[in-house]
Amino acid sequence: MPFKKLQADLLFDGHRFRERQVLVLSEDEIVENIIDLDQAGSDIEKIEGILSPGFINCHCHLELSHLKGHIDENTGLPAFVRQVVQKRNFSEADILAAIEAAEAAMLQNGIVAVGDISNTLHTLAQKQKRAIYYHNFIEAMGFNPQVADSNFNSYQHIYNGFAEQFGPKQVSITPHAPYSVSEPLWQKVITHDNNGLLSIHNQETEEETLWFQQKTGGFADMFKAMGLNTDSFTASGKTSLQSYFHRFLPRQQVLLVHNVYTTKEDLAFIRQTGNKVFWCLCPNANQYISRALPDIAMFIKNEAAVVLGTDSLASNHQLSIWEEIQTLRKAHSNIPLELMLQWATSNGAKALKIEDQYGSFEKGKRPGMVQIINSEARRLY
Ligand SMILES: [Zn+2]
DSSP states (O other): OOSEEEEEEEEEOSSSEESSEEEEEEGGGEEEEEEEGGGSOSOOEEEEEEEEEOEEEEEEOGGGGGGTTTSOSSOOHHHHHHHHHHOOOOOHHHHHHHHHHHHHHHHHTTEEEEEEEESSSTTHHHHTTOSSEEEEEEEEOBOOGGGHHHHHHHHHHHHHHHHHHHOGGGEEEEESOTTSBOHHHHHHHHTSTTOOEEEEEESOSHHHHHHHHHSOSHHHHHHHHTTOOOTTOOOOSSOHHHHHGGGSOTTOEEEEEEOTTOOHHHHHHHHTTOOOEEEEEOHHHHHHHHSOOOOHHHHHHTTOOEEEOOOOTTSOSOOOHHHHHHHHHHHOTTSOHHHHHHIIIIIHHHHTTOTTTSSSOOTTOOOOEEEEETTEEEEOO
């Protein structure tokens, strides 16, 4: 017995637009079928605009939500990071309230699942309400190889906190960026049990390319200022991605985040590694931090598996996948909306390994529903 029949002006099923078709739901908004309008009978509810499965936000730092409006724009990445680290004078109550408000906004604008970076346990209580699905990436960072063990133990503690509540499937320990994790710490992170799904900030700044290619630039200066001995590091002459990616294990699925300085040679390189890789674009954060955008046309031309992320409220005015799409549309009016909605739904679900429940209107799934009307996205179910 169908519970609801929905007919939108335009139905997006997670892969493509369908016209004159009706979405049939059973109880609890579980998808029953998509059928032709002619065969749908009566009691059909009309939905204005586009009806899409819920959005997947593949990259967020929910725990930084209290920094909304506190970080200067267009400073470049090193100064951005410095600002985030320096803004410490927030009470725990403020941090928790900001987390709650940010999640409520995500829910409202149609986000149903999030790949969330956690350096602390601050988001745990909110996530336990299970209003949104989270994959928790416990992010490891540590330049100094001598303290890799104690660094790792502190991340293990955070990992345990999340794994106790959500089970190992929803938690990974992951490296922050290719330049910010010492070799012994990297080894511990990569070989951690159950680490089948990883995420890393990739090629967000040109300094990263300079460091790996020539051992020069802002990171060389920063390591020197930190008093780190970098003698064991040799420039590879290649881009950062081509220099470090082999340090992942072949079985690991990897979410590469930002990709502002990624080249078509990098895409070709990744194709021959055999790893399953998703390219997460966070255009509003790139605009906020450095007024830059990745080479989106190149990703499309090379049929790369693109997904979308909001990054945090430290580098974004809102946490909304629809707003990320709007920014891409402004920069590239020729990108089909159908393609960007795929990135936001079915691709995102695959990237977080949750395509059995999310990302498309297919029988037995409960992917949530978003209505897009008058240039706004809002959750229906
Ligand atoms: Zn990030």
